[in-house]
Amino acid sequence: MLQTIALSSQLGTNKTLAVNVNDLPIVLFRDKDDKVVALEDRCPHRRVPLSLGKVIQGELRCAYHGWTFDGKTGACTNIPNLSAKESVPAKLKAKAFIVQEHNGFIYWQRSDSVHVALPPAIFSQAIYLAQNEGIANLTLSMEAYRSVLFDGPEMLISLYGIGITDYFLGDVIETEYSITIDRAADWQLTGRKPSWKSPDYPLIIRSEIFKHTTCAKISLLNSTEQVLIEVYLSVVPDKRSTSRVLWQARSYQAYFDSAPLLNKLKCSWRKNLVKVHEILNANSINKLMLGPSARLQSINVQ
Amino acid sequence: MEIVQDKVVRGTINTQRRKLNDWLPAQFDLRDTWFPIAHTNHVTNKAIRRIVHAQVFYIWREGANVVATDNHPDCPHAARRSANYFTGGSGFYIVVERYGYVWGWYGNPENANEALLPHIPFLPQNGNGIPNYMRTTIRFDACSALSVENLLDLTHADFLHGEVVGGEGEAETDEVFFEHTSETITRTRMVTGKPVSPIMRWVGGVRAKYQDFRSTLHVHLRSNLCISYPRFEPGFDVPNVQPFVPSGPYRSRVDQIFGLDKAPTPFRQLMPKVAFIVGPQDNSVMRPQNPRYFNLEDRVDFHSRFDAPGNRYRYLMKKLQERQNNGDFTYSSDADPGADISELLGMKIKS
Numbered sequence: 001m002l003q004t005i006a007l008s009s010q011l012g013t014n015k016t017l018a019v020n021v022n023d024l025p026i027v028l029f030r031d032k033d034d035k036v037v038a039l040e041d042r043c044p045h046r047r048v049p050l051s052l053g054k055v056i057q058g059e060l061r062c063a064y065h066g067w068t069f070d071g072k073t074g075a076c077t078n079i080p081n082l083s084a085k086e087s088v089p090a091k092l093k094a095k096a097f098i099v100q101e102h103n104g105f106i107y108w109q110r111s112d113s114v115h116v117a118l119p120p121a122i123f124s125q126a127i128y129l130a131q132n133e134g135i136a137n138l139t140l141s142m143e144a145y146r147s148v149l150f151d152g153p154e155m156l157i158s159l160y161g162i163g164i165t166d167y168f169l170g171d172v173i174e175t176e177y178s179i180t181i182d183r184a185a186d187w188q189l190t191g192r193k194p195s196w197k198s199p200d201y202p203l204i205i206r207s208e209i210f211k212h213t214t215c216a217k218i219s220l221l222n223s224t225e226q227v228l229i230e231v232y233l234s235v236v237p238d239k240r241s242t243s244r245v246l247w248q249a250r251s252y253q254a255y256f257d258s259a260p261l262l263n264k265l266k267c268s269w270r271k272n273l274v275k276v277h278e279i280l281n282a283n284s285i286n287k288l289m290l291g292p293s294a295r296l297q298s299i300n301v302q
Numbered sequence: 303m304e305i306v307q308d309k310v311v312r313g314t315i316n317t318q319r320r321k322l323n324d325w326l327p328a329q330f331d332l333r334d335t336w337f338p339i340a341h342t343n344h345v346t347n348k349a350i351r352r353i354v355h356a357q358v359f360y361i362w363r364e365g366a367n368v369v370a371t372d373n374h375p376d377c378p379h380a381a382r383r384s385a386n387y388f389t390g391g392s393g394f395y396i397v398v399e400r401y402g403y404v405w406g407w408y409g410n411p412e413n414a415n416e417a418l419l420p421h422i423p424f425l426p427q428n429g430n431g432i433p434n435y436m437r438t439t440i441r442f443d444a445c446s447a448l449s450v451e452n453l454l455d456l457t458h459a460d461f462l463h464g465e466v467v468g469g470e471g472e473a474e475t476d477e478v479f480f481e482h483t484s485e486t487i488t489r490t491r492m493v494t495g496k497p498v499s500p501i502m503r504w505v506g507g508v509r510a511k512y513q514d515f516r517s518t519l520h521v522h523l524r525s526n527l528c529i530s531y532p533r534f535e536p537g538f539d540v541p542n543v544q545p546f547v548p549s550g551p552y553r554s555r556v557d558q559i560f561g562l563d564k565a566p567t568p569f570r571q572l573m574p575k576v577a578f579i580v581g582p583q584d585n586s587v588m589r590p591q592n593p594r595y596f597n598l599e600d601r602v603d604f605h606s607r608f609d610a611p612g613n614r615y616r617y618l619m620k621k622l623q624e625r626q627n628n629g630d631f632t633y634s635s636d637a638d639p640g641a642d643i644s645e646l647l648g649m650k651i652k653s
Contacts, residue, residue: 044604046451047594048587064587065457065608079606081457081476092604 001212002116004105004234007133007246011036011106016060018051019244021108022237026097027051028106029071032058036106037071040095044076050094069094104133104248105234119213122232128250130271136245136278140285142214142237145245147293148285149216149233150181150207154193155284159220159229160273161263163188164205165196172295180208181292185220187260203228209296220255228255231274249274325603325616327447327595328551330623331355334409334631335524335639336419338545339370341437341557342402342429349375353549354408357388359395361404368404370395401543402429402437402559408525413631420522422529423644424541424561435571436560440581444588446526446546446554447619448595452584453519453528453544454489454611462583466501466576474512480611482618485637488646489611490518501576502537506569510536518647521615522639523622526554531647538565540573541647552592556581 003021006028011017017028018041025041027050041049043062052063059077061068068078074096076088098109102118109116138145148155154164162185169182184201186194194201204221214236220229231249238244251273256264267273339352339359349362351374361370371393372386388408389395396407396414401422407414425432442449452458456478474495481488494514502508517532526546533539541561546554558577562570605613625631633639 042594044601045606046591046603048591052587052590061461063461065455066461076604079608080460081608082606 001110002100002107002119003110003214003236004246005099005108005236006106007135007248008036008101008104008106009133010135014055016051016053016055018049019236020238023239025049025051026108027060028099029055029060030058031071036099036101038097038099038108039069039071039074040097042094043067044092044094067092070096072096105246122215122217122248123230123250124219124227125250125252128252129255130251130273131248132272132274133246133248134276136247136276137238138243138245138278138280140243140280141241142235142243144285145235145243146209146214146216147296148288149218150209150293150296151291152285152288153183153205153207153218155281155288156277157218157231158191158275158277159231160270160275161187161189161191161259161267162203162205162220163190163192163194165194165201166289166291167201168292169204172292174295176211178208178210179295180206182206187263189262189266207292222254222258226254226258228252228258229273231276233276245276247274247276324598324620325595326598327451327619328445328592330445330447330548330619332524332619332622332626334413334418334633335407335522336398336405337408337525337547338401338403338527338543338557339397339406339547340404341439341559342399342404343434343437344557345404352406352547352555354406355548356550357386357408359406361397361406368397368399370397370404370406399429400427401425402432403545403557409631417640418633420525420527420529420639421641421643422543423642423647423649424531424539425543425559431563432559436562436574438556438558438574438577440556440558440577441549442546442554442556442581442585442588443552444554444585444592445551445595446548448588448592449546449554449556449584450521450526450528451612451615452588453530454487454521454615455609456489456491456611457608458587462587463580466499466580466583478608478611480614482614483636484618484622484634485523485639486521487523487611487615487618488518488520490516490648492516498537501573502534505572506537507566508534508537513537516648520643520646523615523618529643529647531649533648538562538569539649540565541649551596 005019006017011028013030019026026038027041028036028038031037039050041051043050045067046064048064050060050062053061059068059070066080067076070077074094076092079088100107103122165184167184169184172179172181183205185203185205186201188194202223206219208217215234218231219227221227229251234246236244337354340361345361345363345368347363349360352359358372359370360374372389390411396411398405398416400419402425473493476493478491495512498508498513513534513536515534520529528544531541543559544556546556548554560574562573
């Protein structure tokens with residue numbers, strides 16, 4: 001299985017990036033061809049995180065004693081102060097992982113025995129008005145995050161000028177690749193929940209969880225099911241039951257074409273219509289009524 | 303760098319490697335030893351609190367005497383810890399003042415013996431005349447054994463402390479040898495023709511381009527007390543004591559004293575402050591390193607030949623702990639912690 005572990009933009013040239021998948025520490029860096037490589041974030045010499053070290057000509061040098069490692073194979077290529085006649089024993093290696101860059105993410109392959117195909121494009125349209133990305137670190141487990149995405153996405157994300165209701169539209173739809181549920185939404189400059197007295201909610205929020213991954217998507221649609229905004233979220237399980245959410249979002253021309261005049265005016269100068277919350281209201285999440293997320297337990301979503 | 307091992311032959315190195323996997327530095331609790339638990343100038347008539355492993359020491363002065371107990375003098379539950387093995391049930395630890403420290407006996411009080419206090423030849427035995435500026439206190443976010451490994455290791459200076467002591471990789475010759483007893487390990491390094499370190503040049507005023515240096519580190523295993531004697535020529539001797547007093551498995555405290563009375567101003571005043579630069583640099587790797595040694599693992603640490611002194615340290619510590627686990631707390635006949643180490647430190651030998 002492929003697991004997203006970072007945004008491509010997080011990793012500059014000659015930099016290291018430390019990430020965790022549960023309790024497994026991984027260090028990412030770019031080799032001399034600028035390709036992403038990954039090692040276990042632990043020097044096999046004295047266990048110091050390799051992410052504290054320096055990238056030297058596409059290889060990673062440990063900060064403690066200067067042992068240097070190749071990112072693709074994990075082989076130790078240099079131990080300082082060895083004489084010219086001495087070579088580094090072949091068994092001196094750090095653990096290397098297979099990683100690939102795609103869709104603006106860095107994917108880590110859990111098993112290096114079988115090559116896994118890269119996932120399809122994450123957005124439905126190539127032409128967009130604005131694209132944003134970000135990271136949210138949360139004190140919520142991956143499983144809990146995805147269930148709240150299904151039962152109450154407004155607690156996790158905000159879309160500018162949109163109020164999200166908890167009025168579900170139909171039942172959960174399951175396909176080979178994903179499971180989705182729709183709910184109603186309306187134009188609300190304040191972002192508050194629309195009035196329950198309103199006879200019509202013209203917008204749709206679609207929560208989609210992709211099976212066999214830790215990814216999800218929140219889409220904003222109008223009544224003709226044109227996509228106005230898409231938010232793609234990859235939830236990475238981190239240490240101590242926390243989660244790291246890597247997200248990318250696109251807003252499309254259809255958002256402005258569909259919006260009421262006041263919304264158009266207010267949004268026209270904003271570059272980012274999407275906010276993925278890092279600080280969550282625990283009280284509200286606690287009180288969230290169980291809904292379509294009950295179906296997540298009966299299917300294999302990872 | 304050439305590692306010369308006086309007393310270890312190649313066959314035993316392989317055996318040691320197999321045994322080195324079970325290195326759990328945070329779990330050592332070696333007893334019947336003296337720990338320097340406080341700078342003497344920190345001890346007044348008001349009790350201060352110190353920790354050795356998991357033992358609490360309250361220390362204060364009553365007149366000319368230093369007193370140490372396992373409960374605060376004002377504590378209403380004074381009798382609560384009177385069954386403490388380390389005080390023999392009396393509630394009082396055995397303490398002595400020497401070399402500018404208050405030393406506390408950690409172990410069976412019946413075995414306390416002042417003859418087991420380490421010899422520190424460059425500090426006055428009565429502790430008089432040590433200026434406060436030659437004393438520092440640094441805390442490390444790692445167990446004391448990892449800190450001692452760091453001190454024994456020589457290959458990290460260029461990477462962690464390059465701007466302070468760097469240039470060692472560029473020396474003409476570089477020889478390391480070590481020797482040990484069952485209670486100590488002594489590592490000596492002799493370097494010729496190395497670029498003068500920044501601290502020597504800009505603070506010490508050494509104008510030569512190159513210098514020779516000899517550095518001996520003498521480690522008492524039970525207490526992780528490190529006595530260091532670096533000599534620089536041209537330059538000065540920078541003797542110092544670094545006692546890595548364990549504060550449980552996660553932290554250690556170093557009340558360091560320098561013996562810089564022969565060094566010129568401002569080097570003698572500023573050199574001790576380098577501990578506040580070098581300490582955090584070491585801590586930056588030791589802090590994340592420490593939790594990775596909490597549990598036994600099925601994979602070994604890899605070593606190079608430059609790790610020989612550190613590997614020997616691991617081996618000796620484990621042997622000592624094994625003996626103590628079997629109830630043997632005695633000092634073997636090859637070990638005399640109080641023996642004169644002036645010659646061992648190279649104080650009378652020119653490099």
